[in-house]
Amino acid sequence: MSKDNSQIKKTKPLARKKTLVAYSFILPNLIGFLIFTFIPIVFSLLLSFCEWDSGNPIKFVGLKNFIVMFTKDSSFWIALKNTLYYTIVTVPVTMAFALFLAILMNKPLKGRVFFRSVLFFPYIASLVAVAVVWMALFNPDRGPVNSLLLAVGITNPPRWAASTTWAMPTIIGLTVWKGMGYYMIVYLAALQGVSAELYEAASLDGANKWKQFLHITWPSVTPTTFFILMMLMVSTFKSYDTMYITTQGGPGEATKVLAYHIYNSAFVSSKFGYASAVAMVLFGIIMVVTLIQFKGEKKFTSYL
Amino acid sequence: MKKRRLLAGLLAAVMAVGMITGCSGGSSTSSGKSGGNEKVTIKVALWDYSNTKYYKTMFDAFTAKYPDITVEPVEFAADEYDNTITTQLGGKQDFDVVFTKGTPALSALIAQGHVLALDDFIAKDTSFNKDNYLGLIDQLQMDGKTYGVPFRKDNNLIFYNKDLFDKAGVPYPQDGMTMKEYHELAAKMTSGTGNDKVYGAHVHTWPSNVYNYARRTESFDQLNKDTYMNLKPYYEEILAMQDEGLIQDYGALKSSNIHYSGVFYNQQAAMLQIGTWFINMCLENVKDFNWGCCSVPNEEGMGNTNAVGGVTPIAIGAYAKHPEEAWKFITTVCGEEGAELLANTGIVPGYNSDKINGIFDAIPEKYPNAPEKLSNYINVEKYVIEQRMSKKTKDIDTIFQEQHSAIMTKSVTIDEGLKKLIERVSEVEAQ
Numbered sequence: 220m221s222k223d224n225s226q227i228k229k230t231k232p233l234a235r236k237k238t239l240v241a242y243s244f245i246l247p248n249l250i251g252f253l254i255f256t257f258i259p260i261v262f263s264l265l266l267s268f269c270e271w272d273s274g275n276p277i278k279f280v281g282l283k284n285f286i287v288m289f290t291k292d293s294s295f296w297i298a299l300k301n302t303l304y305y306t307i308v309t310v311p312v313t314m315a316f317a318l319f320l321a322i323l324m325n326k327p328l329k330g331r332v333f334f335r336s337v338l339f340f341p342y343i344a345s346l347v348a349v350a351v352v353w354m355a356l357f358n359p360d361r362g363p364v365n366s367l368l369l370a371v372g373i374t375n376p377p378r379w380a381a382s383t384t385w386a387m388p389t390i391i392g393l394t395v396w397k398g399m400g401y402y403m404i405v406y407l408a409a410l411q412g413v414s415a416e417l418y419e420a421a422s423l424d425g426a427n428k429w430k431q432f433l434h435i436t437w438p439s440v441t442p443t444t445f446f447i448l449m450m451l452m453v454s455t456f457k458s459y460d461t462m463y464i465t466t467q468g469g470p471g472e473a474t475k476v477l478a479y480h481i482y483n484s485a486f487v488s489s490k491f492g493y494a495s496a497v498a499m500v501l502f503g504i505i506m507v508v509t510l511i512q513f514k515g516e517k518k519f520t521s522y523l
Numbered sequence: 524m525k526k527r528r529l530l531a532g533l534l535a536a537v538m539a540v541g542m543i544t545g546c547s548g549g550s551s552t553s554s555g556k557s558g559g560n561e562k563v564t565i566k567v568a569l570w571d572y573s574n575t576k577y578y579k580t581m582f583d584a585f586t587a588k589y590p591d592i593t594v595e596p597v598e599f600a601a602d603e604y605d606n607t608i609t610t611q612l613g614g615k616q617d618f619d620v621v622f623t624k625g626t627p628a629l630s631a632l633i634a635q636g637h638v639l640a641l642d643d644f645i646a647k648d649t650s651f652n653k654d655n656y657l658g659l660i661d662q663l664q665m666d667g668k669t670y671g672v673p674f675r676k677d678n679n680l681i682f683y684n685k686d687l688f689d690k691a692g693v694p695y696p697q698d699g700m701t702m703k704e705y706h707e708l709a710a711k712m713t714s715g716t717g718n719d720k721v722y723g724a725h726v727h728t729w730p731s732n733v734y735n736y737a738r739r740t741e742s743f744d745q746l747n748k749d750t751y752m753n754l755k756p757y758y759e760e761i762l763a764m765q766d767e768g769l770i771q772d773y774g775a776l777k778s779s780n781i782h783y784s785g786v787f788y789n790q791q792a793a794m795l796q797i798g799t800w801f802i803n804m805c806l807e808n809v810k811d812f813n814w815g816c817c818s819v820p821n822e823e824g825m826g827n828t829n830a831v832g833g834v835t836p837i838a839i840g841a842y843a844k845h846p847e848e849a850w851k852f853i854t855t856v857c858g859e860e861g862a863e864l865l866a867n868t869g870i871v872p873g874y875n876s877d878k879i880n881g882i883f884d885a886i887p888e889k890y891p892n893a894p895e896k897l898s899n900y901i902n903v904e905k906y907v908i909e910q911r912m913s914k915k916t917k918d919i920d921t922i923f924q925e926q927h928s929a930i931m932t933k934s935v936t937i938d939e940g941l942k943k944l945i946e947r948v949s950e951v952e953a954q
Binding site: 237241272273274275291292293294303315321351354355357358359360361378379380381384466467468469470472473475483486487488489 | 559604606609610612613631632634635636637713754768772774775777778779780841917918921923924926929932934935943947950952953
């Protein structure tokens with residue numbers, strides 16, 4: 220240790236050494252990030268101005284991909300609309316369920332650990348398995364859900380994934396059910412950080428449960444809400460696996476989302492340039508939404 | 524302390540180097556095998572190798588014939604084969620032989636320049652006779668060049684459960700039925716309710732399970748939008764059958780991913796329209812009832828002259844190291860030797876000859892519950908490819924799948940669906 224002390228006087232070389240060691244620790248991860256994330260993103264950006272079918276040489280075409288996308292590809296608009304629909308419904312519904320469940324699970328309930336595990340289970344289960352079960356539950360002719368609806372006297376139950384109107388709600392239901400357990404845990408952590416004194420004081424002042432929620436719980440978990448909002452938004456915008464497993468974008472184009480359109484353009488139609496252009500639009504949307512949220516977070520959590 | 528830090532730095536550096544080399548190590552190992560004197564290893568890209576017996580038999584037979592050529596199968600998952608092979612060839616993988624799943628996949632590979640034209644090989648090879656392929660070699664052309672040799676071909680037939688027909692006292696389906704007759708037959712054969720229900724027919728969920736009726740008589744062609752409206756009577760008939768409960772509902776089939784084979788094996792449907800690969804499946808799986816087949820119905824009452832279906836062509840990879848040896852491989856497995864092996868398992872080879880027909884006609888000797896004279900449905904006058912070769916075939920196929928699901932779930936009317944089909948295909952053509 221004394222040796223170390225003597226070295227402090229010669230601060231500069233030491234600091235540099237420390238920095239170098241720090242960099243060397245970051246380096247492996249950074250190299251991984253560069254090779255597997257950053258370079259592909261830059262490549263994709265460049266590709267969005269080109270035509271490439273993976274075989275013939277890459278050809279620069281300027282803005283052609285974007286012009287085709289906006290003016291000649293009706294599928295793009297349908298996919299964009301579906302993506303917005305999916306995101307705008309999935310995100311608030313998931314958050315509402317997650318918060319509600321977190322508040323319930325935060326109470327001294329008997330068998331609390333068991334219920335928490337049950338609610339968390341869909342999140343850790345494989346999407347493929349969960350989706351197959353979900354589709355079986357919502358089978359339009361033989362599914363238990365429709366059997367139940369028929370039994371309670373609903374004569375024309377929705378045809379779920381087999382109907383253009385109900386296919387998206389069916390998938391949204393699956394997404395919400397699968398994801399809410401995870402966000403419940405995140406909310407739970409936030410709730411446990413809220414001081415019990417606040418609630419005590421409020422109840423002494425005569426605030427009912429709803430008032431307590433509105434004026435204590437909700438403001439206290441705002442940073443968490445923003446975090447969840449952002450994570451959920453990004454993940455739903457990018458979502459494609461659920462549709463791929465359940466409906467393949469159908470019936471018709473009812474559940475075709477942007478990420479699915481990208482997959483189709485790239486790996487089915489081999490239009491890698493065009494797919495990159497759509498991916499850039501999706502990237503742009505996610506970036507704008509995220510930036511707005513960053514701004515919003517600063518504004519709305521300033522009281523903390 | 525200093526030493527420890529140095530060590531840490533070193534470790535980190537080693538980790539970094541390890542990561543870089545770690546990810547490039549995988550691909551370079553396989554090529555260095557062919558060191559021996561003029562022994563050549565050809566790489567063959569295909570799917571289902573490990574669970575299909577005849578591939579191995581066939582490859583062994585090939586190696587016995589050409590001892591200097593070793594075959595190295597490279598297997599990819601069946602479901603994503605088309606996309607995987609495109610990506611692999613995009614990375615300039617040196618596959619010598621490339622199995623493709625059909626005309627849309629082959630068309631795409633041609634457009635991308637991932638496969639070689641075979642015309643020179645065909646011209647040089649005097650033993651190769653394209654007349655043995657029922658005109659399919661010419662149908663596999665694009666831009667005037669040939670790129671594939673049919674390994675298998677599978678036309679569509681109506682398979683039926685003879686026992687169910689006997690029990691109901693209804694005559695078997697015949698060649699040259701009209702759609703209406705088919706519909707009426709299905710109505711007669713539907714019985715029971717709930718779990719005991721036997722459906723008159725089964726319509727699988729592919730678009731081709733409807734359009735092939737019209738394609739067989741050539742009144743429909745995916746590459747000609749003017750013919751799309753001709754699908755209307757066929758959709759009307761199939762949807763009517765669905766409404767009357769004579770076939771299982773499309774949406775239910777999709778939601779539960781039901782495979783047509785189980786429905787037929789378990790005697791839940793009296794008739795099934797599917798490709799001739801089902802002959803092999805029936806031979807292996809149907810033990811407790813007699814089955815038969817006939818040509819698919821159509822509005823024109825066409826008998827057994829035309830057959831409609833897909834082809835499984837084999838091509839030579841554009842980055843092949845041994846194209847000459849690849850051609851030898853192709854002519855062997857797609858020639859008489861390969862064809863015999865296939866025919867013996869009940870799979871219809873691309874190659875046609877009297878001998879092959881004889882093998883199919885001899886099937887009932889070994890499998891008494893199989894139909895007589897199967898060659899009637901294999902040795903046909905004209906073999907119509909369900910999806911013609913074109914750069915746009917794959918895109919058009921995607922659109923058909925989308926609109927087919929919309930029509931079959933009755934999310935749109937038939938007219939709306941077909942109109943949308945025309946619009947979307949025009950869009951693709953314009954791009």
